[in-house]
Every structure is written in structure tokens, then in C-alpha cells.
Amino acid sequence: MMGRREHGQAQLFYAFDLDDAVPQDHLVRGIAAVLDLSWLHVELAPHYSNTGRPSIDPELLIRMLVLGYVFAIRSERQLVCEVQVNLAYRWFCGLGIEDKVPDHSAFSRARNERFRDSNVLRVVFERVVAACIRARLVGGEGFAVDASLIEADANKCRSKPGSEWDKDIDASTARRAVREYFETLDDAAYGKASPVAPKFVAASDPAAQWTGAQKSKAIFAYADNYLIDTKHGIIVDVEASRAIRQAEVGASRTMIARTERRFGLKPDWLAADTAYGSAENLAWLVEEKGIAPHVPVIDKSAREDGTFSRSDFMYDAKRDCYVCPAGAELTTTGRVRDGGTLAYLASVNDCRVCPLKSRCCPKTPQRKVPRSIHEAARDVARHIAETKAYEQTRRQRKKVEMLFAHLKRILRMGRLRLRGPRGVQDEFTLAAIAQNLRRMARLTAQAAAA
Structure with a gap:
């Protein structure tokens, strides 16, 4: 019934x-x-x-x-x-x-x-990371680093061209986001990241970067930088920065150094994409930190006009010279030029009678080959890129990209709510806490059920 x-x-x-x-x-x-x-x-x-x-x-x-x-x-x-x-x-x-x-x-x-x-939100984040370490969810052998753009709470219609932005504003009467902008003018992650003035500046959040990196449309954005341990994808550090490559590379160094200082963790290797493959950054990883860079090298030496590229010249480390395809030597004066490079020049007399001149330097009397002062670190990265371990770390690096996809699609953080560098850092820190807690809860439950 x-x-x-x-x-x-x-x-x-x-x-x-x-x-x-x-x-x-x-x-x-x-x-x-x-x-x-x-x-x-x-x-x-x-x-x-x-x-x-x-x-x-x-x-x-x-x-x-x-x-x-x-x-x-x-x-x-x-x-x-x-x-x-x-x-x-x-x-x-x-x-x-x-x-x-x-x-x-x-x-x-x-x-x-x-x-x-x-700074209690930072303390909560670090205590969650410490709990992950105690639970043996952090291996500490390999890290991956990357950055993702998060749209800022700023309106293009109310922005000004960067050339018209007036920095002579009374900070005592300005809004909080504007005051924080002035506080970060000397910060490597913001004002000092690049001397180039942005195309547009948002009056409501001047620290937000006008960028077209997403290719679909230009937006005001911040960069959310993650440093993760590749064992289980635990976020070991998070940092907000301007949405430009120089700031993101600087943020990666800050996170690596801070993780070592706070938790005593220094990875054997670091996986990253090409944006982190500059000569200066590779030298910092190899020479200062002793970390193997599993990073593609930024190399623009290849020529597309049919003439010999730099890779066609063999470097002799003992004699500090390059040997051209015809067997002639290219030497350097040792003077470091702009960009941190040395110029290796061939003899005009050798080039004049060389049968390969039309394929080497048809428009100049002699061939010149630039070499970075950090070329040794670049060579280390090139050698690693030829190993089987590099193929594995390329796949492991995808874990950080998956975290950003989870951040935007599942946690719905496609656009920021808070303004200013400190507000943005709070949002990024809370999101990283949430992602670590979700993963730690799931992995702990799986271990208990096993």
C-alpha cells in the first residue's frame, strides 16, 4: 500500500x-x-x-x-x-x-x-607542505616549475596607455591595490622584472600586466607560479608575479631557494619548458645550485638562409677556439659583449681564399660566431636532452600543467577576485593549499584502504 x-x-x-x-x-x-x-x-x-x-x-x-x-x-x-x-x-x-x-x-x-x-596564509601553506613531507608524498628528487596566466580583476575600458600612466600619485590617499603597486616597483617579480613600460595600465590594479600571451585575446593578468614535486604532484611552493617571462623565471629561483631554506629540499633535477632555458637561468641551476636542468635550451643560432649555423662549428675547449668546416680557427679577444656573449672571429685571410665562403659568410669578409659566457651550462642541458631520463621528465612535467587545468576548470579560478600583488598572492596561496589538501586527502585514503 x-x-x-x-x-x-x-x-x-x-x-x-x-x-x-x-x-x-x-x-x-x-x-x-x-x-x-x-x-x-x-x-x-x-x-x-x-x-x-x-x-x-x-x-x-x-x-x-x-x-x-x-x-x-x-x-x-x-x-x-x-x-x-x-x-x-x-x-x-x-x-x-x-x-x-x-x-x-x-x-x-x-x-x-x-x-x-x-602572513598566516603562507604559514598554513607551509604547514600543509610539511604534512605532505611527513606523509612521504614528497620525494624531493625531481621538481617541475611552470606558470599560468590568471585574468586580473581589471577593465580594459578604464585603463590608460603605459606612456600616460602617472606614477606621481599620493600613496596615502590611493586605493590599496595602487599602494601595493608602488611597494613592488623595486621587486624582481614586478617592477624590476623588465624596464619596458606596459602597453596599458589598469587604474584599479596597476600591477596587473597587459598581455596577449593567451593568443585568443589580450587581457590584464598575473602569473601563478608553481613549483611541484613530481612524485605525487604536491605543490611545494607558489608565487605570484607579473605575467612576463623574466618575472616567471625570477619567481622560479625564489621558490627553489625558499623551498631549500624552509624544508631542506633541493632536487637533483628540475623540469621546465623553454621559457626557463635562458643561458643565465641554466647557469644559475648548474653552477650555483647544482641542479640538473631538464630544460630545452633557448637557441637562436640556427640559420635559415642555407649558410652554416653555429652547430656546424666545433668548439675546442682546450684551445678556446672554434674550428670551422674548412678547418680554420676562430678565436676571441675575451671581451664580453652585451648579452653576455664572446665573439669568435676567423681570419680575413683564411676566409678570403676559403672554397666554402659562399656557404659560410657570403656577405661579410670574415665569419663571426657568438658564444655565451654560460655556454658550459647550456651544453649540460643539451647533453641531458639526449638521454632517456629526459624523455621521462618531459612526461612528469605535465603534472604541473594538470594542476593549472584543475585550478581553472574544477576550482573555477579563471579570473581573480582580489586586486593588488598581496591580494593576488593570497588567492594563489589559498588555491595551492586547497589543491594540496585535496590530493593529500585522496592519497591518504587510498593508502589506508590498501
């Missing part, structure tokens, strides 16, 4: 356990098991007064922010609504069924004041 639900008098008392309402296989349980915030109150204590009205618990705010990034809730207003009605979210945040959810404005105040002053 058909059942019917009786609509009688409501119960006067309920026996309700919130823990019973959350499924055992819900993602919040896995994340709660690996996220430890017991240290948070001690860390933030110096940034709160000993008198006055008690503030909203900072652990609650952090848990809600993490929750928003884990489940791709991009609006803090929407986050408050979701926590209000979702029992699993309430359980994760430690809220009872009748507890009040903080107003969305509390996040802005905490983030712009105590969280920024204490």
Missing part, C-alpha cells in the same frame, strides 16, 4: 548529532583528517588585543576560506550562504546546528589586517 507522511504536531525535542549527518566518504572528512590548525591561535596571538570584545575565531575564518577554495565557491557571500545550509560544511568548520555563521565582511577585515600582517 502507498505510504503517507503524517503532518502532525512538530517534535518539541530533537536528538541530533551533526557528525552522523556527514557521510564517511565526504571530502570534508578527508581534509579535516589532514588539516591541523591547532597552532593557529598561538601564531596570531600577538596580532590581537588583550582587551575589548572577543573577535570572530580566526580558525573558523581560515577553515571557511579553505572550504571555499576546495569546493570552488568563489564568492564569500555565497560561501556564507553555503555554510549556513550545508551540514557537512558546518561540521568541517566546527559549527553547531544553531551556531551563527560570520558575515562576509569579516573576511575582508581579517585578510587585509591580521592575516596579512602575520
Whole structure:
């Protein structure tokens, strides 16, 4: 027979356990098991007064922010609504069924004041990485680095040409994003990354870079830089920078050095794409850090007019000279030219009578071959590119690209909400925390089930 639900008098008392309402296989349980915030109150204590009205618990705010990034809730207003009605979210945040959810404005105040002053989001990220290391999810042998453009919260219609941008603005009366822009003018990841003035500057977020690198359309954007361990794709460092190659390469050095300093991790090899294959960067990896560069070398020496390229000349390291296809020597004065190169020149007399001159230097009296002062490091990278290990690391490097795809498609971070370098860094850090927590929860659950 058909059942019917009786609509009688409501119960006067309920026996309700919130823990019973959350499924055992819900993602919040896995994340709660690996996220430890017991240290948070001690860390933030110096940034709160000993008198006055008690503030909203900072652990609650952090848990809600993490929750928003884990489940791709991009609006803090929407986050408050979701926590209000979702029992699993309430359980994760430690809220009872009748507890009040903080107003969305509390996040802005905490983030712009105590969280920024204490750099607590960075501390949360590093503690999550440390937990991944303790769980043996980080191998430490091989790292991969890459950057992805994230559209800034800036409007092209309200921008100005870079040549018309007036930097003589009173910072004390300017908006926060503009003040942060001035603070980063001497930062290698922003102002010092390139002396070239951008084509356009957004008045609402001057640090955002106008770029056409996405090829579909030009946008204002920041670069999200990830340094990952290739064993399980754990993000060991994250850094925001301008959306230009020089800034991204500088960010990679910052992350490598910081990871070694904070966790004692220095990889045996680093995988990256061609953008990181400049002579200076390869020399830094090989000579200063002792890291094998699994990176394609930026080499523009190949000629397309049918004449001999630099690869047709053999370098003799003992005599410090090049030998041309006809057997003549090209020597150098040792003077370093702009761009960090040495010029190796052949004798005019040798070139004049050479039967191969038409295929070597038909328009000049003698042949010149440039050589970088960091050519030894470039040769190391070229040799690695010929090994079988290089083929394997090329595939492992795809893990960082998969993380960026997950960031944009699953976590819905195709466009930033916050402005200014510090706001952008907060967003990138929270997203990296969310991705590490999701992966750590999944891998830990798999290990327990095995």
C-alpha cells in the first residue's frame, strides 16, 4: 500500500548529532583528517588585543576560506550562504546546528589586517607542505616549475596607455591595490622584472600586466607560479608575479631557494619548458645550485638562409677556439659583449681564399660566431636532452600543467577576485593549499584502504 507522511504536531525535542549527518566518504572528512590548525591561535596571538570584545575565531575564518577554495565557491557571500545550509560544511568548520555563521565582511577585515600582517596564509601553506613531507608524498628528487596566466580583476575600458600612466600619485590617499603597486616597483617579480613600460595600465590594479600571451585575446593578468614535486604532484611552493617571462623565471629561483631554506629540499633535477632555458637561468641551476636542468635550451643560432649555423662549428675547449668546416680557427679577444656573449672571429685571410665562403659568410669578409659566457651550462642541458631520463621528465612535467587545468576548470579560478600583488598572492596561496589538501586527502585514503 502507498505510504503517507503524517503532518502532525512538530517534535518539541530533537536528538541530533551533526557528525552522523556527514557521510564517511565526504571530502570534508578527508581534509579535516589532514588539516591541523591547532597552532593557529598561538601564531596570531600577538596580532590581537588583550582587551575589548572577543573577535570572530580566526580558525573558523581560515577553515571557511579553505572550504571555499576546495569546493570552488568563489564568492564569500555565497560561501556564507553555503555554510549556513550545508551540514557537512558546518561540521568541517566546527559549527553547531544553531551556531551563527560570520558575515562576509569579516573576511575582508581579517585578510587585509591580521592575516596579512602575520602572513598566516603562507604559514598554513607551509604547514600543509610539511604534512605532505611527513606523509612521504614528497620525494624531493625531481621538481617541475611552470606558470599560468590568471585574468586580473581589471577593465580594459578604464585603463590608460603605459606612456600616460602617472606614477606621481599620493600613496596615502590611493586605493590599496595602487599602494601595493608602488611597494613592488623595486621587486624582481614586478617592477624590476623588465624596464619596458606596459602597453596599458589598469587604474584599479596597476600591477596587473597587459598581455596577449593567451593568443585568443589580450587581457590584464598575473602569473601563478608553481613549483611541484613530481612524485605525487604536491605543490611545494607558489608565487605570484607579473605575467612576463623574466618575472616567471625570477619567481622560479625564489621558490627553489625558499623551498631549500624552509624544508631542506633541493632536487637533483628540475623540469621546465623553454621559457626557463635562458643561458643565465641554466647557469644559475648548474653552477650555483647544482641542479640538473631538464630544460630545452633557448637557441637562436640556427640559420635559415642555407649558410652554416653555429652547430656546424666545433668548439675546442682546450684551445678556446672554434674550428670551422674548412678547418680554420676562430678565436676571441675575451671581451664580453652585451648579452653576455664572446665573439669568435676567423681570419680575413683564411676566409678570403676559403672554397666554402659562399656557404659560410657570403656577405661579410670574415665569419663571426657568438658564444655565451654560460655556454658550459647550456651544453649540460643539451647533453641531458639526449638521454632517456629526459624523455621521462618531459612526461612528469605535465603534472604541473594538470594542476593549472584543475585550478581553472574544477576550482573555477579563471579570473581573480582580489586586486593588488598581496591580494593576488593570497588567492594563489589559498588555491595551492586547497589543491594540496585535496590530493593529500585522496592519497591518504587510498593508502589506508590498501
